[in-house]
Structure formats: C-alpha cells, structure tokens
Amino acid sequence: MKTSIWNRHFETMSRDQMKQIQSERLRETVDRVYYNVPYYRAKMQEAGVGPEYIKSADDLKLLPFTTKQDLRDNYPFGLFALPMSEIIRLHASSGTTGRPTVVGYSRRDIAVWSEVMARTLTGAGVGKDDFIQIAYGYGLFTGGLGLHYGGEKVGASVIPISGGNTKRQLQLMHDFGSTVLACTPSYASYLAEAIDESSLDREDLKLKVGIFGAEPWTDNMRFEIEKKLQIKAFDIYGLSEIIGPGVSFDCEYQCGLHINEDHFIPEIIDPDTLDVLPEGELGELVFSTVTKEGLPIIRYRTRDLTRLHYDTCKCGRTLVRMEKCTGRSDDMLIIRGVNLFPSQIESVLLEMDETTPHYLLVVERINNLDTLELHVEVEDRFYQDKISELQNLGKKIKNQIESTIGLSVNVKLVEPKTIERSEGKATRVIDKRKMG
Amino acid sequence: MIINQLSVFLENRSGRMHEVFDILGNVNINVSACSLADTSEFGILRMIVSDPGEARRILKENQFSVNVSEVISFATPNTPGALSKTLKILSEAQIGIDYLYGFSPGDKSFIVLKTDNVQKTIDEFQKHEMELISASELYKF
Numbered sequence: 001m002k003t004s005i006w007n008r009h010f011e012t013m014s015r016d017q018m019k020q021i022q023s024e025r026l027r028e029t030v031d032r033v034y035y036n037v038p039y040y041r042a043k044m045q046e047a048g049v050g051p052e053y054i055k056s057a058d059d060l061k062l063l064p065f066t067t068k069q070d071l072r073d074n075y076p077f078g079l080f081a082l083p084m085s086e087i088i089r090l091h092a093s094s095g096t097t098g099r100p101t102v103v104g105y106s107r108r109d110i111a112v113w114s115e116v117m118a119r120t121l122t123g124a125g126v127g128k129d130d131f132i133q134i135a136y137g138y139g140l141f142t143g144g145l146g147l148h149y150g151g152e153k154v155g156a157s158v159i160p161i162s163g164g165n166t167k168r169q170l171q172l173m174h175d176f177g178s179t180v181l182a183c184t185p186s187y188a189s190y191l192a193e194a195i196d197e198s199s200l201d202r203e204d205l206k207l208k209v210g211i212f213g214a215e216p217w218t219d220n221m222r223f224e225i226e227k228k229l230q231i232k233a234f235d236i237y238g239l240s241e242i243i244g245p246g247v248s249f250d251c252e253y254q255c256g257l258h259i260n261e262d263h264f265i266p267e268i269i270d271p272d273t274l275d276v277l278p279e280g281e282l283g284e285l286v287f288s289t290v291t292k293e294g295l296p297i298i299r300y301r302t303r304d305l306t307r308l309h310y311d312t313c314k315c316g317r318t319l320v321r322m323e324k325c326t327g328r329s330d331d332m333l334i335i336r337g338v339n340l341f342p343s344q345i346e347s348v349l350l351e352m353d354e355t356t357p358h359y360l361l362v363v364e365r366i367n368n369l370d371t372l373e374l375h376v377e378v379e380d381r382f383y384q385d386k387i388s389e390l391q392n393l394g395k396k397i398k399n400q401i402e403s404t405i406g407l408s409v410n411v412k413l414v415e416p417k418t419i420e421r422s423e424g425k426a427t428r429v430i431d432k433r434k435m436g
Numbered sequence: 437m438i439i440n441q442l443s444v445f446l447e448n449r450s451g452r453m454h455e456v457f458d459i460l461g462n463v464n465i466n467v468s469a470c471s472l473a474d475t476s477e478f479g480i481l482r483m484i485v486s487d488p489g490e491a492r493r494i495l496k497e498n499q500f501s502v503n504v505s506e507v508i509s510f511a512t513p514n515t516p517g518a519l520s521k522t523l524k525i526l527s528e529a530q531i532g533i534d535y536l537y538g539f540s541p542g543d544k545s546f547i548v549l550k551t552d553n554v555q556k557t558i559d560e561f562q563k564h565e566m567e568l569i570s571a572s573e574l575y576k577f
Contacts, residue, residue, distance in 0.1 A: 378445050378478075383501040385443040385550075386534060387473055387480060394477070413478055415447050417499040 003252045003315075006122035006154070007115070010262045011317045015310065018318065022265050023056035025290035030054045030063070033296050036081040039074055040298065057265060060288060061276050065299045071101040071241065080104050081296050091240055092140045093339065103142075103240050104294040110149065112291050116246035116260040117150025123251045123258065123315075124209050124234040126180050128155030131206075133173055135183035135191075136214065136337075137163040142244025143214050143337070147182045150246065156180070163187065166194050177206040184337045185217040185225060185233075189368030192228035207231050213238065213245060214337040216325060221368075235324065241300055242287050248322055253314045256321030263291045266320060267299070268308055271329035282307050284329045285322065303330045333363060333429065335370045338407050342428040345374065348400045360419045365433040373410045374401065377419055437558050438506045439571045440488040441548070445501040446472075446479040456481060459498055465491050468574050469509075469548050471537035482537070484509070484548060486575045507550045508557055509569040514540040519547070522566065526551065529560045 005011050013021075031051045033040040044050060047064045054062070071079060080087065082104075089105040105113065126132060132151040136143030144162055151158040159176055161169060163183065169191060172178065181188060188210055195202065207229060213236035222233050237257050238245035242264055248257035259266050267276050268283040277283040285302045289295075304325040312318050333340045342361060349359060360375040376397060384390055390413060398411045446452045453472065460467060469484040485491045488504060495502045512518040526533060531551045538547035546569065551557045561568055 378501050380496065380501050380503070383445050383503050385441075385480065385482070385503045385505040387475060390445075390478070390480070391475065413445075413447075415445060415452075415499070416501050418447065 003125035004122055004127075005316065006119040011119060011258070011319055013318060015318060018261065019057055021262055022290060023058075025262070026057050026060065026265065026288065027051070027054055029288070029290045029292075029296045030298070032081050032293075033298060037079055037296075039070070039078060060265065060267060060299065063288075063298050065274070065286065065301050066297055067301050068101060068241070072099045075099040076102040077104065079297070080294055082106055082294055087294050091142050091145075091244065093240060101241060103244075106293040109243070109292050109294050112263055113146060113243050113246055114149035114153040116243065116263060117146055118153035119260060120236055120246055120249035121147075121150045121154050121156070121180075121211065123249050124180075124211055125232075125252065126151070126154060126156055126209060126211070130154075130156040130179045130209075131159060131176055132156045132180040132182060132211075133159045133161055133169070133176070133178035135161055135163055135169055135181065135187060136245075141337075142238070142240045146238065146243075146245040147211065151182075166191065170194060170198055170200060173207065174200055174204055179206050180209045180211060181207055181229075181231070182211040184214050185212040185221055186215060186336060186365075186369055188212055188225050188229065188233070189221070192225060193367065195229070202230060210234065211236055215334045215370075219324070237322070237325070239302060241295075241297060242289055242302075243292065247287070251313060251315040251317060255313065256309055256323050258313065258317050258319040258321055259308075261320050264289055266308060266322065268306070269301075271301075271303075271305075279310055280307055282326070285325070301329075303328050303332060305329055331429065333361075333431065335363060335372055335407055338405070340372075340405060340407065344405055345401065348404055349376070349397070351400065358416075358419045359428070361429045363429065363431045363433060370433065371410070372407055373412060375412050375414045375419060377416045378413045379416050437508055437568045437570055438554060439484060439509055439548070439574065440504050441507040441550070442483045442485060442488055442491055442495070443503045443505060444481045444483070444495060445503075446481055448474070448476075448478060453479075453481060455498075456495065456500065459494055460485065460491055463490065463494055465494075466575065469537065469539075469546075471535075471548070473535065482535075482548075484571075484574055505550065506554045507548050508554060508561075509546065509548050509574055510561060511544045511546050511567040511569055514543050514545045518545065522547075522561075525560055525564050525566075526557065529556065531557055531560065 034051050043064045049062045086106050087104040088107050092100040092102045134147045138144030208231055210231045210233040212233055226233050234250040236245050236249050238247040247264055248259040250257055265288045267286040269276055269286050271284040285304045285306050287300050289297050305327045306325045307323045309321045331342055358377040362373040364371050394411045394413055401409050466486040467483050471482045473480045492502050512522055531553055534550040536547055536549040
C-alpha cells in the first residue's frame with residue numbers, strides 16, 4: 001500500500017530548515033504568551049527567563065513546564081492568549097471530577113487542526129474518493145470533530161455517525177460503502193465481532209483502512225484487528241491540550257508516529273530530574289505548541305512515556321517519529337478512550353463518608369472491551385444487616401461513578417482488610433490488560 | 437424480650453463461614469441459632485450467640501464487619517397453620533417482616549424474627565399471649 005504526503009514542503013524538509021522554522025515560531029509564541037497570559041509571564045519571571053532568552057528551539061529547556069494542574073488552576077479561560085471574541089470553539093476534557101480542562105481554538109487554530117489531520121489521513125492513504133465513517137464521539141471530546149475536519153480537508157465523504165449504536169454503524173458501513181473507519185481500537189475490535197455475528201458478508205463491505213487512537217493499543221491488537229476486519233490499521237496520537245487528534249500519525253511503514261513538529265515541538269524528559277534526554281532515550285513526552293493562538297502551551301507534560309527518532313523515514317518524511325507510548329509517568333488509566341485517575345474514584349467515595357474506604361480498581365480487557373471493576377471494603381460503619389441496604393450502597397457507588405466519570409463500572413463489596421496493602425499503602429489499581 | 441443478633445458481612449469465598457465459627461468456638465461462644473442470607477455478590481451471616489458483646493469484639497478484632505441488630509424470638513405449636521396465625525397478627529397490625537428463620541425440633545417451632553418495628557411486635561405478641569422467648573432462654577437451647 002503506497003500512500004502520499006499531504007504537505008510535502010513541511011513533512012519532508014531538512015532538519016536544519018525545520019529547526020529554523022521551529023525557532024522562529026517558538027520566539028513568536030513565547031512573545032505572545034509572555035505579553036498576553038499573566039500566568040505564563042509570572043511563571044517565566046519566577047524562572048528568571050524572558051522572551052529575550054529564547055533565540056532558538058534549543059532554548060526551550062530554559063522555559064518552565066506546564067501541567068494539567070496549571071490548566072485546572074486557570075479554569076476555564078485563564079491561559080487563553082486571545083480575547084474571547086477571537087475564540088470560535090471550546091472543547092473540554094470529558095469525565096473528570098472537579099474542574100475539567102478547557103481548550104479554546106481561534107479560526108486559525110481550527111485551520112491548523114484541519115491541516116494536521118489532513119496530513120494524518122493522507123499518511124493512511126485516505127483521499128477524496130474515500131468514505132470515512134467517524135465513530136469517535138462528537139462533542140466536547142476532540143476525537144470526532146478532529147477527524148471530521150481532516151476528512152473534509154482531504155475531500156473525503158465524511159459520515160459523522162459518532163460513537164455507539166453498533167447496528168447502525170454496520171448498516172451505514174454497508175449501505176454507504178465506507179472505506180475508512182475512524183474510532184478507538186477497542187471499538188474497532190467490537191465492531192469486527194459484530195460484523196461476524198451479523199448477516200453481513202465481509203465481501204459486501206468496502207472497508208480498507210482504520211484510523212485508530214485515543215487509547216493505548218499494542219501491535220498485537222493491531223494485527224488482530226487487521227486480520228479480523230481485513231483492513232490496514234493506522235495509529236494516531238493526540239491530546240486536547242495540544243490540539244486533539246493530529247499531533248502525530250502513522251505512515252504506511254508504521255515505524256513510529258510522525259509528529260507534526262512544525263506545529264508541536266516535542267522533547268523527552270526524565271520525569272524525575274526533569275532534564276531533557278538525548279535522542280532515542282525513554283522518557284516523558286513534552287510538547288510546546290508553536291502555531292496555536294487560542295491556547296498556546298509551553299512545555300506541556302503529557303505524562304506519556306516514549307522515545308523519539310530523528311532519522312528520515314522510508315516514507316520520505318523527515319518529521320520526527322515517536323514510538324508507541326509504553327506507559328505513563330502518573331497513575332492515569334485510559335479506559336475505552338476515557339481518561340481516569342484513581343483519585344477521581346477516591347473523591348466519589350469520599351462523598352459518601354468522611355473518610356475514604358479502601359478500594360481497588362480492576363481493569364480488564366474482556367472480548368476486546370475494557371471493563372472496570374471496583375472493589376470496596378465494607379467497613380463496619382457502612383455495614384447494615386439488611387441486604388437491600390447493602391445492595392443500595394453498591395448501587396449508589398455505581399451510579400455516582402458512572403455519572404461523574406462516564407464509565408460503566410461493576411461495584412463489588414468486599415470484606416474489610418481484604419484488599420492487599422503493601423508497605424502500609426494500599427494497591428489502588430490492578431490493570432490486567434496486556435499492553436505489549 | 438429483645439434479642440441482640442449479630443450479623444457478619446461475608447464475601448462469597450469458601451472457608452469464610454468456617455473462619456467465623458472457628459473464632460467463636462475458640463473463645464467458647466456458643467451459637468444458638470443462625471441463618472445465612474446470600475446474594476450473587478456477598479452473604480450475610482446472622483447469629484444468636486451466647487455472648488453477643490464478646491463475639492462482636494472478637495470478630496471485629498479479626499477484621500470482620502459486624503453489626504448488631506434487634507430481633508425477637510417466639511415459639512408456636514408445631515402444627516399446621518400455627519405460623520399462619522402468628523403472621524396474621526403481624527399483618528393485621530401492619531408490621532412488616534424483614535426476615536425470619538426457624539426450626540421445629542419437637543412439638544414446638546422456634547422462630548427468630550426481624551420486623552420493621554420490634555417493640556410493636558412484642559406488644560402485639562404479648563397482647564395475643566404468644567410465647568416469646570428471651571435471650572437467656574434461647575442460649576440454653
């Protein structure tokens with residue numbers, strides 16, 4: 001399968017040229033955030049750096065980091081670098097307790113988003129003759145609309161079906177002749193099984209390409225999905241804080257995801273010392289956006305662990321490649337595309353009483369779908385002689401979690417002190433999913 | 437006439453019930469009556485024991501969740517329709533039954549009963565001259 005390149009100029013330019021463009025854009029961005037965002041200015045002053053220190057992309061390391069907490073602390077619009085009259089779109093992280101992280105886009109940001117998604121889709125061989133079925137959720141989540149803009153930009157026929165309603169997905173896949181499926185890898189597996197169980201013949205479907213992301217998946221999952229759906233599956237990576245999907249993408253050689261680094265400069269740092277690591281070393285991925293206007297973000301700590309490779313790819317792209325993320329430098333879990341921190345479960349449990357009962361989250365992948373089970377120790381103070389009251393307790397926890405986090409969960413009440421404690425600290429999460 | 441019944445929260449795991457009785461046996465606490473209620477997820481073991489305070493303490497010490505609830509016990513003749521008469525009293529007094537358990541070892545049936553209003557139940561039973569059984573009597577069985 002030979003695919004083409006959407007923006008040959010930027011995607012294949014020499015490393016020197018790229019460095020020069022990144023440096024120019026970084027200088028402009030630092031200028032803008034310093035003068036337009038009081039929070040950034042204060043942080044930079046505290047670190048003893050001003051815009052005059054930033055001469056090239058090499059000077060990035062002088063700048064302070066930005067974290068998810070910074071976004072929360074400035075909820076909702078505190079880090080925006082444009083007046084709200086120039087912001088034409090807001091997205092927000094789904095399913096977090098407390099303050100969500102809010103991102104804003106200017107008209108040009110949306111254009112940049114379309115551009116990077118057009119590169120992503122072109123890298124997967126998607127073009128104007130294709131029918132792209134977008135089964136990512138539309139809404140505050142960036143997945144659906146990000147793919148949507150890319151699909152329109154490359155001239156494909158976009159089917160904005162959004163997530164869920166499997167029966168309908170299959171019907172339109174057949175009737176419209178979808179050639180491209182965009183969704184989470186776990187939903188793709190699920191759809192593959194649904195196709196098997198339906199009366200549809202694979203021969204009657206025109207599907208050839210899958211664009212899968214928003215949750216971690218292994219090469220083995222990729223092979224399995226490719227075999228089951230008889231398609232070529234492409235990985236995409238993105239996060240709303242940077243832009244949404246479109247930060248990096250697979251080419252046909254699938255030897256690492258190409259980062260659209262003329263827009264998002266990556267670094268790899270040691271999550272403990274915060275030092276920048278040399279090429280090829282495993283560490284935490286950090287991004288600085290250098291073209292975004294609404295919410296420029298400097299040295300954002302993604303918490304994803306990966307490596308970067310700067311050699312030219314067989315596809316001809318010079319864009320730096322990142323390996324599949326191997327884990328996180330924090331305790332965030334990604335379940336069915338939803339980000340979940342154990343602390344969110346804790347805050348739900350905390351609402352039930354003054355102190356948190358001991359709990360354990362068990363994440364499993366059953367029939368290619370992630371399942372979440374919560375074990376809660378029934379301490380004396382929760383314990384009632386009546387079965388109905390105990391069952392209500394379980395139901396109450398379940399409903400609370402489902403409504404605040406947006407994930408279905410099985411709640412299992414267990415005896416006190418049965419959840420294992422190591423060194424006095426309870427184990428909070430058991431992730432049984434096999435991740436490579 | 438109120439009897440303190442212990443109830444213990446149990447996960448559905450083999451060996452758990454045995455542990456409870458083992459602990460009680462070791463400190464010489466006798467179990468006069470018991471019943472296990474099970475759901476798909478967990479079980480509740482209810483017991484009338486010779487020393488509820490000590491039993492509770494020792495079980496808690498062994499990390500069990502224990503709850504003490506008030507129940508009553510009564511006897512009826514071991515004849516067809518006897519329990520029906522008793523239940524009619526409750527129904528007419530609009531007393532709700534949470535659960536009951538019982539056994540008929542000879543010419544009498546012994547029942548442990550939990551209702552939504554224990555004191556009212558006792559009053560009604562006394563009014564109808566039912567044979568109520570006190571805790572100390574029960575422990576002697």
